[in-house]
Every structure is written in C-alpha cells, then in structure tokens.
Amino acid sequence: MAERFRPASRTEADGIGEVLRAIVGPEHVRLATEVDAVAGVVPLVVVEPADERQTASVLRCANQAGLAVIPCGGGTKLDWGNPSRQADVVLSVRRLNQVIEHAWADLTVTVEAGCTVAQLQRTLAQHGQRLAVDPLWPERATIGGILATNDSGTLRLGYGALRDLIIGVTLALADGTIASSGGKVVKNVAGYDLPKLATGSLGTLGVITRAVFRLHPLPRNTRTLTIAVGDADAMQRVILSILGEQLAPAAVQARDGNVDILLEGTLDGIAAQESVIKKFGEVREGSPAVWKAREDLWPSSGAGPIVKFTTLPSRISAAAAPLSRFVIQATGIGYARFDGDVQELRAAMERDGGSLMILGATKLDAWGSPGDSLPLMRAVKEQFDPKGTLNPGRFVGGI
Amino acid sequence: MNPNILEELRGILGPHGLISSSEELRTYECDGLTNFRVIPSAVVLPDSTEQVQAVVRVCHRERIPFVARGSGTGLSGGALPVAGGIVICLARMKRILEVDLANARVVVEPGVINLEVTGRVASANFFYAPDPSSQSVCSIGGNVAENSGGAHCLKYGFTTTHVLGLDVVLPDGSLVHLGSKTLDAPGYDLAGVFVGSEGTLGIATKIILRIVKRPECVRTLLAAFHSTNEAGAAVSGIIATGMLPAAIEMMDNLAIQAAEAAVHANYPNCGGLLLVELDGPVAEVDALMAHVDEICRQNGAWEIRVAQSEAERALVWKGRKAAFAAMGRISPNYIVQDGVIPRTSLPQILNEIKELSAETGLRVANVFHAGDGNLHPLVLYDRRVPGQEKAAERLSERILELCIEKGGSITGEHGVGEEKKHMMSKMFAEPDLDTMQRVRCAFDPLQLSNPTKVFPRTRLCGDKPGEYVPHPLETAGIAERY
Structure with missing residues (x-):
C-alpha cells in the first residue's frame, strides 16, 4: 500500500458526507476539523452510527469507495499506534452505548462498544458486581476502546486480563459483515476464539460493536498497603517475595520507591495476608488513589x-x-x-x-517487532480487511 | 499411500518413527469418541520440531491432509484420522524443557502429560491449574488443541488462560513463535486464537505455560440434597453471596450410583450431590466455608461433610473424576455430552432432560460443573437393542439444542471435533462461521491441517465473503444475536 497522506478536500468531504448522511441521518455526520486529527492526520468526516447495522453499512460504503476508516470510542487513546496512512472517516461508536443485558445471576454482561467503563461499572454495581479491570480514564474510555488497545490495568494479577474476561464479541467487518463469536456463557469452546483476536487488534480487523464479559462480585472489603523500598533491587525483592507466598493479592505495583499491594476479601482474610506481608518491610496503609498512578x-x-x-x-x-x-x-x-x-x-x-x-x-x-509471526498477522489482516480500510498502517509491521 | 512417500517419511523419522502396517494403524483409528473410526494411511511419531516440520512439508508438497494427535483421550473426535491422511502423533515429544519458578513459567513439549507439569513443580508449591478429568493421561498438546477445562476452571480459567506462548509448525511446514514468556507481545493475539482451534491451524511443538502458586489451604465440602433442584438453588445462593469457589460440582442420583459402584467414594445416596471446593488463605476460606455450609442447609441439605484429610479429599474427587468411566458399571454403552447453559437455566433444563428421558425410555445420568453451567449429561443405552443407539444420539443432540435455545453452547470443554460440527450452524449464523474461517484461510489456505473438523462445511479460501444476512431464526424473532 502506498503512502497516501492527503489533505481533506472540501468537495470530497461533501460527497462522502452525503452518502453517510443517508445511512445515519444528517445530524450524525459532520465535516472534520483540526481537532479531529488522529495521530496528526486530519480526516474528512466524523460519523456516528446509531447501531450495529448502521455501523456495518458505513463500513461497507467506505470500503467500496476506498476510504480509510478510523474506529473511535471515547477517544482517550486514539493516538496510540502509528499515524494512519490514510484517514477519511472517523467512525465513532459513541451512540452504541447500551448495557444490553446484565445477567447478574449468571455473572455475565452484554454491553455495546461505546458504553464507557464507568457507566458499565455503575450498572453492574447495582447488583454488587464488576468487570474486574481498572483501565485508564474509565469515565471517558469505552469498552470498545479498552478492548482494541488491550488496556486491562492492575487487577490483572488477581482476575486476569481483558482477554481472559471477554467471552463473546460482535465485529462489523470492513465489507459490512456482522459476525459474532464466543457466546454468553463463561465456558465455551465452540469455534475459534475471535474475542481474543479482537482484543488488542487496534480496530484493524473490524469494529467491535458489542462484547460479552464474565463478571466478578464486588469485593467485600479492600485494603491498600504500601511498602517503601530503597532501590530497584529491593523493589523487585519485595514483589517476588509477595508473589512467592501463598497469598491472593488482587494487584501489586511498584512506583516511586514504593510497592503497593491491593488485598480484597473478608476482613479476616485481609488481616491474615497483611501479617504475612509485614515480613517484607514496613507496611503503611495506602491510599486507593495509588492505583491511578499510571x-x-x-x-x-x-x-x-x-x-x-x-x-x-x-x-x-x-x-x-x-x-x-x-x-x-x-x-x-x-x-x-x-x-x-x-x-x-x-x-x-x-x-x-x-x-x-x-x-x-x-x-x-x-x-x-512482533517477530517471525508478522507474515501470519499480515495474512489474517488480508483475510479480514483486504483493502486496508480499517486503521491502515497503524498496527505492527505496517498493518 | 504412495510407497515413495512412505520411504521419504521413513527417512525423516527413522525405522521406529513410522507406522504403516494395517493392524498397527488400527490403534489410531479413533480417539476417546469411539463411534467414529477412520484408518489413516500412515502414522508418524516425530521426536523433534524439525521432524514435525519435515513431515508437514511433505504433506504440503503432496497435498496430504494430516491430523495431530496427543494421547487420544479427546471426546469429540478431534483426533479422528482423515481418510487418505497422515496422523502425526506427538507422544514422543514429552520433555519438560524449562522450569522457571521465579516467573511461574514452565516450557513443555506437546506430548507431556497434564499431571506431570504439576508433578514437576509441586515441591515448590506450584500447580498447573487446568485439570480435565483425564489429566493423568491426556497431553498438553491435546489440551491446547481443545482448550481443555476441568473442574477448577470456574476460578482459575481454562487452558487458554495458562498458555502464554507457542511454537507452531504451520501447515506449510514453517515454524512461528506465537506469544511469549512476557505478557502482551506486540501484534495480534494469535496464541489466543490457536488455543482451542482443534488442530486446524497447525501443530504446537513447544508450549509456554503459566503455573499457579498453590493456595494456602483447600477445603472440600460435600452436601447431600433431596433433588438437583435443591442443590441448584444452593449453587445460586453461593454465587449470590459473592464468593468464587475453586469448584462447584453436581451429580444426580444415577451418576452417584455409578461412581459408587466404580470407586466407592462413599457418597451419600441422594437426589443431588454438591461438591464445593474453596481455596485461598486459611482465614478467608474458613470464614467463607461457614457461609457455604449455612447456604446448603437453608436449601435443604440433609447431610454435609467436609473432607478432613487430603486422602478424604482425594477420594471425593476420585468419584467425580471417574464418573464417565463409571457409567460402564450401570450401562453397556453411553454418550457423554458437553453442553453449556447460563447457570440459572439449570433447573429448567434438568426438567426438560427428565421429560426427554421419559419420552424415549433412555436413562440420562447428569454430572455438571455447576458453577459455570457446563453439563455432562450421559445418555445410557444398549447398542445390542436395535434402534437404541440412534435414539440415544438423537436424545443427546436434542439436549444440545436445548442448550443453544437457552443462550448456551454446544461444548464447554470437549471441543466440536467431528462429532458436533453439524451443530455449529445451529449455534452460529453463516457469517459468524465464515468469519472464523477467514482465520483458517490465513493459517492454512490449502486446508490440510485436520481439514474436516469443527466447521460444518469448509469455506474455499479464494471465496469472497458476502455481507451479513440475518439468520432465519432472527428474522422470525426466535433467536437473538448477542
């Protein structure tokens, strides 16, 4: 694919805008300006489809017209990845923001990609549950965005990463196909694990329109402990010592001469774990804010x-x-x-x-470098998006 | 098979690495699902990645389909040979290559037996978490292919949660490294896609596993209820309090009887038996176990026992893990299924299974991973009675259809394989299956690697995929896409 940075031409933008307005309604398409630049590239238009079907239609049109599409959620990490080779349409999933089904008794949720992490967590908390991740900027970051950028957070130690929590995904592909894989149950091995393929793919294989997750109960109690450490070696020693004990910390991180430990569970369980951790240094009560250190x-x-x-x-x-x-x-x-x-x-x-x-x-x-699997990654991209419509050039190895 | 090709394979593998006589080939005609049988043209037993590559290159050049096989314990026919094809048996690649305790990683070859991984690291208080019931004989390579689960995946996750990286021989014979010992390697999560692909994307020859620190304590509680409904209500109660037990298993009376006959696990003779295991720090587990006890009693448990020693605990599990094989004690033949439902549909589906059983006159024993809604109905029949095998097959298929209707899955851990591929189009719409096959086309454009499994029909890799068309069930408002 050739380098195709190009300035937005007004007439071109008007032409595209007209087609897209017919799909999503005139009030949901606007011409892009400097503030919409993605990693330095200014697109032609910003379009906000209402649902999965409209998302697929926008993609199909753009794909047929040879336009490049930049999928977008809350926009908090839109500049991650390489600059796009071409950027014509910013496709925002902002309006796909519903929590479709919180099957709380089954500990699962089906949620649209444009729902913010905080909104989802507030909904889940009504039944004492959560998606056990703590990604960056949860008030603005969306489910689609954290999946595309694979931003799980510190709770990964205790509960696994997004790849371990996602159990189903629906993708709108560049050619307008809408495809689901995985399912709504926590245990399921029918078919390929495309939820994992979508996670961390930076929108280069399809636009995530919805996802299904397994959930965890909100912890009964939480406590953050902090141990001051002198140098990097001491920091590592404390971390490895904690990991080496038969404890169950939800998160452990090091920053600025400190090691933070997050304990969750019953008060008795937390106290017992704390007494073990005290062996490794002077423990003080930490602030929950330390988990935002990132x-x-x-x-x-x-x-x-x-x-x-x-x-x-x-x-x-x-x-x-x-x-x-x-x-x-x-x-x-x-x-x-x-x-x-x-x-x-x-x-x-x-x-x-x-x-x-x-x-x-x-x-x-x-x-x-992704190593010797790059040709295989390119082959996967070629199958899903042969024309390079989605985020062209933004991913590894020019994908 | 062409004698020149056999000669070439013999040259690659040496005289003891090739099986081509018809009586010896018969050993490989099926896996743990014995009602499908195909005799392969040849079986090769490589002992290195290079040999696997060399064999696959020959297959690629000659367009010969191949099927990888581990211990052959799979229950969906995933390792069933393909007519005219080669079976690549990885049982000789059974070295544990590296144990890195500081980072909780173990690197193994695919023929290593699941339980041997734990065996190697147990003295350092680690274990390998995925524990399929066949763990004393099944191989890691087979676990990777099927994304095997086990009783403890409720808390610890599946094989895929514990595989960080793989060396994979692609269907053209080239070798690629997917994932790595560190997390979040750049690029697509192809290791995540490979695990559970049932041998259709290539052959793993080296696997980086994550091991887990053994919890400070493990407590196992056995509770006897009058019915599976009462036991199911207790499970809901346990989940609702916000606990995440390491395992919650349930057996109905027929399954209990079989297990008793086989291993004398000393289970109470009851309508619904619940086995709840909690693990973690002692103080945490003790506090929660008191809750579990209380919830079970509130839901009608008339006998509750907590295993008092490691030996008692082992015996409790032995009965559960032997449940499938135990069916032989009470029935000449049986079909085991592996459906999944949202856990809350459990009472409903059990009643429906009971009705189906009454209609057909076939007994159905039920063993479940109750915490995650994974059912293992065992349909009992006698092959010698004309028509009974067909009736049993129809009944188990009907159970899977019920699982799909409830928003569940046709397989939780056994895989689709040969057995359930025709059910895939009931669970997924055409565009869903086509999209999965795009991955197949990227890995294996000639469709040589276990080509006839998983998908009801293969998509030609040159096909231009069409756009989404709603499934007839959706149009009719019967099914909804998630």
Whole structure:
C-alpha cells in the first residue's frame, strides 16, 4: 500500500458526507476539523452510527469507495499506534452505548462498544458486581476502546486480563459483515476464539460493536498497603517475595520507591495476608488513589514519550534501572515517561524477551517487532480487511 | 499411500518413527469418541520440531491432509484420522524443557502429560491449574488443541488462560513463535486464537505455560440434597453471596450410583450431590466455608461433610473424576455430552432432560460443573437393542439444542471435533462461521491441517465473503444475536 497522506478536500468531504448522511441521518455526520486529527492526520468526516447495522453499512460504503476508516470510542487513546496512512472517516461508536443485558445471576454482561467503563461499572454495581479491570480514564474510555488497545490495568494479577474476561464479541467487518463469536456463557469452546483476536487488534480487523464479559462480585472489603523500598533491587525483592507466598493479592505495583499491594476479601482474610506481608518491610496503609498512578504519567511534563513495556517479574529491577518515572505491575507490565533514547531502551527490553510500545504518535514505530509471526498477522489482516480500510498502517509491521 | 512417500517419511523419522502396517494403524483409528473410526494411511511419531516440520512439508508438497494427535483421550473426535491422511502423533515429544519458578513459567513439549507439569513443580508449591478429568493421561498438546477445562476452571480459567506462548509448525511446514514468556507481545493475539482451534491451524511443538502458586489451604465440602433442584438453588445462593469457589460440582442420583459402584467414594445416596471446593488463605476460606455450609442447609441439605484429610479429599474427587468411566458399571454403552447453559437455566433444563428421558425410555445420568453451567449429561443405552443407539444420539443432540435455545453452547470443554460440527450452524449464523474461517484461510489456505473438523462445511479460501444476512431464526424473532 502506498503512502497516501492527503489533505481533506472540501468537495470530497461533501460527497462522502452525503452518502453517510443517508445511512445515519444528517445530524450524525459532520465535516472534520483540526481537532479531529488522529495521530496528526486530519480526516474528512466524523460519523456516528446509531447501531450495529448502521455501523456495518458505513463500513461497507467506505470500503467500496476506498476510504480509510478510523474506529473511535471515547477517544482517550486514539493516538496510540502509528499515524494512519490514510484517514477519511472517523467512525465513532459513541451512540452504541447500551448495557444490553446484565445477567447478574449468571455473572455475565452484554454491553455495546461505546458504553464507557464507568457507566458499565455503575450498572453492574447495582447488583454488587464488576468487570474486574481498572483501565485508564474509565469515565471517558469505552469498552470498545479498552478492548482494541488491550488496556486491562492492575487487577490483572488477581482476575486476569481483558482477554481472559471477554467471552463473546460482535465485529462489523470492513465489507459490512456482522459476525459474532464466543457466546454468553463463561465456558465455551465452540469455534475459534475471535474475542481474543479482537482484543488488542487496534480496530484493524473490524469494529467491535458489542462484547460479552464474565463478571466478578464486588469485593467485600479492600485494603491498600504500601511498602517503601530503597532501590530497584529491593523493589523487585519485595514483589517476588509477595508473589512467592501463598497469598491472593488482587494487584501489586511498584512506583516511586514504593510497592503497593491491593488485598480484597473478608476482613479476616485481609488481616491474615497483611501479617504475612509485614515480613517484607514496613507496611503503611495506602491510599486507593495509588492505583491511578499510571494516569499521573500523562499530565507530567517531560520531553519523551510514554511507553508501555513488558518484562518478566524476575527482570523488573533491570527493566526499571534506566527509568525515573514509572509504574510496574507485578505481572511484568510497566509504564514510564522516558526522555532518553527510546530505541535503545526497546532494544534492551526485546533482548530480555520483553517488548516496548510507545503510547502516542512519535517519529518512531510505536510497536517494535512482533517477530517471525508478522507474515501470519499480515495474512489474517488480508483475510479480514483486504483493502486496508480499517486503521491502515497503524498496527505492527505496517498493518 | 504412495510407497515413495512412505520411504521419504521413513527417512525423516527413522525405522521406529513410522507406522504403516494395517493392524498397527488400527490403534489410531479413533480417539476417546469411539463411534467414529477412520484408518489413516500412515502414522508418524516425530521426536523433534524439525521432524514435525519435515513431515508437514511433505504433506504440503503432496497435498496430504494430516491430523495431530496427543494421547487420544479427546471426546469429540478431534483426533479422528482423515481418510487418505497422515496422523502425526506427538507422544514422543514429552520433555519438560524449562522450569522457571521465579516467573511461574514452565516450557513443555506437546506430548507431556497434564499431571506431570504439576508433578514437576509441586515441591515448590506450584500447580498447573487446568485439570480435565483425564489429566493423568491426556497431553498438553491435546489440551491446547481443545482448550481443555476441568473442574477448577470456574476460578482459575481454562487452558487458554495458562498458555502464554507457542511454537507452531504451520501447515506449510514453517515454524512461528506465537506469544511469549512476557505478557502482551506486540501484534495480534494469535496464541489466543490457536488455543482451542482443534488442530486446524497447525501443530504446537513447544508450549509456554503459566503455573499457579498453590493456595494456602483447600477445603472440600460435600452436601447431600433431596433433588438437583435443591442443590441448584444452593449453587445460586453461593454465587449470590459473592464468593468464587475453586469448584462447584453436581451429580444426580444415577451418576452417584455409578461412581459408587466404580470407586466407592462413599457418597451419600441422594437426589443431588454438591461438591464445593474453596481455596485461598486459611482465614478467608474458613470464614467463607461457614457461609457455604449455612447456604446448603437453608436449601435443604440433609447431610454435609467436609473432607478432613487430603486422602478424604482425594477420594471425593476420585468419584467425580471417574464418573464417565463409571457409567460402564450401570450401562453397556453411553454418550457423554458437553453442553453449556447460563447457570440459572439449570433447573429448567434438568426438567426438560427428565421429560426427554421419559419420552424415549433412555436413562440420562447428569454430572455438571455447576458453577459455570457446563453439563455432562450421559445418555445410557444398549447398542445390542436395535434402534437404541440412534435414539440415544438423537436424545443427546436434542439436549444440545436445548442448550443453544437457552443462550448456551454446544461444548464447554470437549471441543466440536467431528462429532458436533453439524451443530455449529445451529449455534452460529453463516457469517459468524465464515468469519472464523477467514482465520483458517490465513493459517492454512490449502486446508490440510485436520481439514474436516469443527466447521460444518469448509469455506474455499479464494471465496469472497458476502455481507451479513440475518439468520432465519432472527428474522422470525426466535433467536437473538448477542
């Protein structure tokens, strides 16, 4: 595919707008302006379909017309990934925002992609349940957006990641096909696991229109403990010691000379676990706000980009060594603002079996190497979106 | 099979790595689902990734279909040979390649037996969580293909939750690395798609597993109820209090009788037996177990026992895990099904199964993973009675249809395989199945890897997929898309 950055032409935009207005109604299409730029590329129009069928129709039209589509939820992470080779239509799922079915007695929920995480959690809380993830900016981030960007959060240690919690997905593909896979039950092996394929695919295979999740009860009690640690080695030692005990922490993270531990459950259970954790350092009561530490990296000033990196738990201190502002989860997933040589840092992470992703547009490739499976990933993309309509060039290896 | 090809395979595998005589081939004619049988043209027993690659390259060049096989314990015919094809049996690739306790990772070859993983790490207080009932004989490679579950997946998840990465020989013989020891490798989650693909996307030759720290304590409670309805109500009560037990299993009277006859687990003779296991920190488990006890009594439990020792606990589980095989004690033949329903539909479907049983005169024993709604109805019959096998097949199919009607699934852990592929179009609409097959086309455009399984009909990879057309059931307002 050729490089096709192009300025939005007014007449072109009007032409597309007319077709899209016929699908979604005139009030739900508007011409794009500078503020709609996605990773530096200004699209032609922004369209907000009302439902799955309209979403599929918009996609089919764009696909036939050779227009590139940028799927969009709350827009909080829209600049993650590489700049689009071409950006014509921003397809916002903002209006697909319903919690379709909270089967609370079965601990599952079916929710539309445009529902915000916070809205979903408020609905689930009415029956004492939650989707056990704590992604960035939940008031604005949508279900479709956290899935596309694979943003699970710190609770992953205790409850698994989005890939483990999603049990069904409906995708609108570039050619207008609407396809569901998985199901509404927590245990199901019929057919391929496309919910996992969609998770983390950055909207390059299809637009997620709805998802089904398994849920967890809200914890009876929670307590955050914080242990001050002197250096990176001490930090790693404390983390590995906690993981090495027969405890059940919901989350563990390291930041700014501290290790935070989230305990959930009965008061007796929490107290018993706390008494074990006290062996590893001076424990103080932490603030629940520490679990938002990841968000604090963004407004902070600094020359470099924010990166997400992955490492093994036993290599946390090595990974943290060149970093100053970071949050590392005990699962080996970290976030940092880094103003040094990012490529050098990425090379070091990759040598160690990990990876580094740049969260936001820079001149560098956002992803790093997916290894020898890249041709297979390209083949999957070719099957789902042969014309490169969806987020062209934004994913790994130019996908 | 062409003798030149056999000779070439012998050259790759050595004299002891190829089976081609008809009597020896018969050993491989079926897996754990014995009513489907196909004799393969050859069976190869590679002992390295390179040998697997070399064999697959020959298959690719000659357009010979192949089927990977582990221990052959699968219950859906996933490892059923394809006529004119080769079976690639991975039983000789059984090395545990790496144990990394600090990071809770174990790297294995596909022929490693499930229980051996736990065996290797138990002394360090770790275990490998997925525990299909056949875990003492089934292989990790087979577990990966089927995304095997087990009683404890209610809390710990399935095979896919515990597979972080794989080396996969693709159907053209090339080797790719999917996923990695670290989480969130860049790119599509192809490891996530591969697990549970039932051998249709290639052959895993190395698997990176996640192991789990053993909880501080495990407590198992056995509760006897007058009926499965009462037991089911207790399950709802337990879930409603916000607990997540490690396992909740249920058996009906017929299943209890069979298990008793087979392993003398000392189960109370009751209408519905519940087995609830909690694990975690001692203080947590003790507090919650008191709740479970109370909930069971409130729902009519007339006998409650908590296993007092590891030996008692093991015996309780032995009865449950032997339940399928135990059917042989009370019936000459049986069909085991693997449907899933939203858990709350349990009382309703049990009544419906009872009605079907009465209509057909066939007995149905029920064993469930009650916490996650996974049913294992066992339809008992006698093959010697004319027409009974057909009637039993029809009955178990009808049960799966009931599962679909309730918004459930035709398989929770056994896989679609050969047995249930015709049910796939009842559970999914055409565009759903076509979309799944796009993945197939990316991995295996020539459709050589276990080509006849999972899908009711294969989609030619050159086909231009059409757009969405509503399923007739949807148009009629009978079914709804989720």
